[in-house]
Amino acid sequence: MPRQIAVITGVGIVSSIGIGHEAFFKALLEQSSGVRTLADRMDDEAMPGDSDPEDGVWIGAPVVDFDAKQFVRPRKALKVMCREIQTAFASAQLAVEHAGLADQIPAVASASDSADEQTGIQPERLGTVYGGEIYFNPPTELMESIRRCVDEDGELHPEQFGEAARKEVVPLWMLKYLPNMPACQVGISINSQGPNNSLILGDVSGPAALLEGCSYLDRDLADISMVGATGTRIGSMRMAYTGDLPTVERGDHAIADASRPFDPDASGVVGGEGAASILIETEQYAEKRGAKVLAKILGITSRFSPTESMKxxxxxxxxxxxxxxxxxxxxxxxxxxxxxxxGVTASDVAVVVSHAMGDQQVDSGEIEALKRCHITAPVLPVIASLGHTGAAAGMIEVATGVLIIANKTIPAARHSDVAKEVNLVKQTTPFTAGVVLCITHTTEGSATAVVLGR
Structure with a gap:
């Protein structure tokens, strides 16, 4: 159990329904959808070719109005940032602004040697931890290397790829796609010289990073931690692998309604992309600097119990x-x-920010767990609006819980077609009492739960 409460003072979000916490939450209140056809909107230079533009593979939730140049400084750093690193970087800058720390971050070392006389954020007391996943390059980047492996008869020789790629790929290519680079690039930008880490754990990467960030505060390694996650399921190379979750079928619904968590007739999972960052502080440090506290992290746990498919x-x-x-x-x-x-009970939960995604197997597991824990509070499946954003999903769900508390409002869920056992948030309601429970899980059997309060 944490020895001190961690508080959240800033939220930054890059999503298909809005960039920034205000635009994002407004879109949730309006029950907006970021899901659309990807036939004319692929940012990694891939096109569907002969595929039907309305085929399920080419439905997703891209961030359509994101310009990394508005956030990334220096601009030359863009050359070593894939899109997921760019969105993480942007979400961190947005979190800094929301926390009212734009004039103190990047952190600057104090001239005084006395801890009592130091002012501002000390770089060595600022931590950074991000959740991520494998980041795939656009297929065009290695196209020439692949061509070099094809002989005159059209036969592919994969054993030649290493030598061919060594001649074609630029020296800094790998830095664009390493999973630890979001934490690296964000840490450099905010001058974080405290603990820095990267967690690659699938859907739960973000909440796991939050747990790690809280441990920095609890162990007195930092006063503030920047915590986030970034991911995608609509990059063309990622979409080439669909063996983990069922791919959504077009069906009779409008494309915007294709992502259908908890719907017993849902055909599969819609992919999306996004990033979220939150700034956490010790309660004492936030009070000392007069920060506005958005929410408190009352409880956070991570558990593993293998699913049947994993066993x-x-x-x-x-x-x-x-x-x-x-x-x-x-x-x-x-x-x-x-x-x-x-220190709360199931009856104290006012709303559950759910990780249901339109996979009947995954969603049923969540229903089963809520029933077993006697959770009767209404649930809000954010993936209905955003699609499944990969490693970013869990952190976006936590950020949603924070914004519910900060705005004292619970948005209505997008869809009403759900299993009879599910109690959805049917209409926008005030958040007046209780706690918010955010849950995230993977098909392997990892799960996290975060309890947020005022």
């Missing part, structure tokens, strides 16, 4: 697989741990 080592993307992908056991354990740590 049997039978992973597939069938809608009704032989072995379930649902992580009900891990979710239940995480919820129980977080509630106990926060």
């Amino acid at each position: 049997q080592m039978r992973r597939d993307n069938d809608r009704q697989p032989q072995y379930s992908r649902g992580a009900g056991d891990a979710i239940g354990l995480a919820i129980e741990g977080a509630l106990e740590q926060a």
